[in-house]
Amino acid sequence: MNVTVIGTGYVGTVTGACLAYLGHRVWCVDTDAAKIEKLQAGQSPIFEPGLEDLMRLCTERGLLEFTTDLTEPVRQSDVIFVAVGTPPLPSGESNLTYVEAAARSIGAVMDTSIFRVVVNKSTVPVGSGNLVGTLVREGISAAGRQNVRFGMASNPEFLREGSAIHDSLYPDRIVIGTEEPETLAVMRNLYAELGSQQFPDPSFEPRPLGTTSVPVVETTLTSAEMIKYSANAFLATKIGFANEIANICERVGADVTEVMQGIGLDSRIGTKFLNAGIGWGGSCFGKDIGSLLHTAGEYGYQASLLEASLLVNKRQRLLVIQKLQEKLFILKGRTIGLLGLSFKPNTDDLRDAPSLQIAERLIQMGARVRAYDPISMDACREQNPDLRILYCNDALSMAEHADALVLITEWPEFGMLDLRELASRMDHAVLIDGRNMFDAACAAAAGFDYTGMGRATHRTATPASK
Ligand SMILES: NC(=O)c1ccc[n+]([C@@H]2O[C@H](COP(=O)([O-])OP(=O)(O)OC[C@H]3O[C@@H](n4cnc5c(N)ncnc54)[C@H](O)[C@@H]3O)[C@@H](O)[C@H]2O)c1
Structure with missing residues (x-):
């Protein structure tokens, strides 16, 4: 399939390179000309193990290109991913400026030649699927076009920086949120090889033993958006829990590493994400919990557990x-x-x-x-x-x-x-x-x-x- 990925940051570049590796023809687009120039020269603007190797492989096969102009890529693409940043505003709310700009620019260049799917890969609050759909439609109208057919999907990203290639080629699950059968069919097609793991694994990122398929969760736009926020809120809270217990351990003379080993062996709990320390950081956990709290607030709900999760982490640092x-x-x-x-x-x-x-x-x-x-x-x-x-x-x-x-x-x-x-x-x-x-x-x-x-x-x- 032909695919455009808008935004060449940690998520967009890896997503683009991995989809190209799977055999799709991919254009990665960014407004940052310096970033695109670097990528065109084969250099990754971020440090991510294996990424430059994967980029080289795909560009040599003629399947991966980088550009600042989305016109041709969007016109030729069956699927257009929005993978731009969604940084937090001081209120905790997600800043959707970049997503909105990307949506408008997609609408402005879409023509009537084929049916396309616009996919939110950025982590965006509930309702953003609808918002992006509306903005794309407005972009189409502003350009004076009619009968342009497109569908909307949410396909949240779960990759971890530092192991992003591994996480993208061998994910724990693929989440597809859409209410439209035609859109779902396109997305199923896009991820067919990934879901069935029917592709040769790269030498520098071998397939883990026992990985024979990847579960695909097909759901609504809203549930897909909630899945991403809930996953991050849960992971952050799990670390927060370990830290809370660590602080009690210190006072009573216990060792939290042994305590967490002891509880993690319970299959209902699991050993991962129970490392006590100075707490989590990064671009996602704090921003996503803040955004989820904001959404809850908009619906008149005070999410006390999530508030505590943020507080514990702030104190821990x-x-x-x-x-x-x-x-x-x-x-x-x-x-x-x-x-x-x-x-x-x-x-x-x-x-x-x-x-x-x-x-x-x-x-x-x-x-x-x-x-x-x-x-x-x-x-x-x-x-x-x-x-x-x-x-x-x-x-x-x-x-x-x-x-x-x-x-x-x-x-x-x-x-x-x-x-x-x-x-x-x-x-x-x-x-x-x-x-x-x-x-x-x-x-x-x-x-x-x-x-x-x-x-x-x-x-x-x-x-x-x-
Ligand atoms: N970084 C992660 O580990 C991670 C993991 C999962 C999900 N996410 C989510 O994915 C999204 C992207 O995150 P990131 O870390 O890759 O961000 P990033 O800041 O590294 O990259 C965003 C890119 O989008 C570009 N951009 C902004 N507006 C644009 C536009 N209108 N057209 C074209 N390009 C545009 C920017 O120049 C930048 O290169 C966020 O919503 C984030 O929450 C991130």
Whole structure:
């Protein structure tokens, strides 16, 4: 099929490349000319493992193109994805400006030649399917055309940055929301190979053992929109729950990693997303919960659990400051090194990253902040020119005469650090492990004064029973 993807960000570029890999002919369109120029040169504007390899493969096959002009792509396409950003407004409501502009521009160029499906892939509040449909129709009328046939679908995206290719080629499910049979038929066709997993897997992203098909959830526009928000709200709340328990564990002398292992083995709960730490960040969880709360409010409902989920996460981020104060008392004039900046490993994404808030607070309190991140330091410097962070070439140089290190992002390379060497370079070998990445006993043996999140530092002796 012929496909246009509007927006070449984290979602659009990966979606476009994966659909091209599946054999569709794809045009990726963006208004950002610099981004398109980079993509045309084979360079990904984002750090995403495997993406450039996949792009190269698809462009060589003549199935993937990048452009700033959507006219021809839209005219030739059976399916047009809207994958532009939906950032939050101060009220929590989603800013739909980009989605609206994309919808109008699609309508302005659509002609009568074929039936097309316009798909919301962006995470958009309930009702946005209707809104985009209306705006496309208005665009068509404004261009003076009649009898242009198109259908609307919602196809929310669940990929995770850092494993986006894997998640797009081997998703847990595909959600298609539409009330129109003709639209559904097009979408089924588009995803036939993905659903049945009838495609050769790329060497750099092999198919997981046992993946033989992908469930397809066919539902209404509204339910599809709700599925995306509910999934993110649930995942964020699951982490929030682990953090809430971690804070109680700290007080009673338990270790949250063991507690979560203990509850996660219950098949009703599951082990994933129960890692206590400094909480979630990134462009989606906070924005999507905020948007869902706003939608609930519009219908006169106060979603208290979701409010609490946001609150717990906000509080959790700054717990490391409290832990630093407990260890060092005075933070003014101290040198604190941050291990990691991106909101999670394997991405350069700094949107709503806890590191930024922690750095800002430490600087406000008079501390000197250093940071080392394997990928996102350039992005951080560029996006936060006023944040007075000293960026270091590696973790060892960052530790030189530092008073404390805070593990912010669990990049795999941090797990291979020589902790003894690191501790020996510091003035005070304080290590706050914001992700419970290190083994507490190993860190202590290496000379660190180690504190994790929700991990009791001493095992209390169990009184012998008589
Ligand atoms: N990033 C994720 O992990 C993720 C996962 C699932 C869903 N989502 C959702 O997907 C959507 C996109 O997210 P993202 O992270 O890819 O955003 P992004 O900011 O990385 O990319 C958005 C792109 O859209 C482009 N754009 C804006 N208006 C345009 C227009 N009118 N025409 C053409 N291009 C336009 C921008 O230039 C930008 O390149 C959001 O709604 C987000 O919530 C994101």
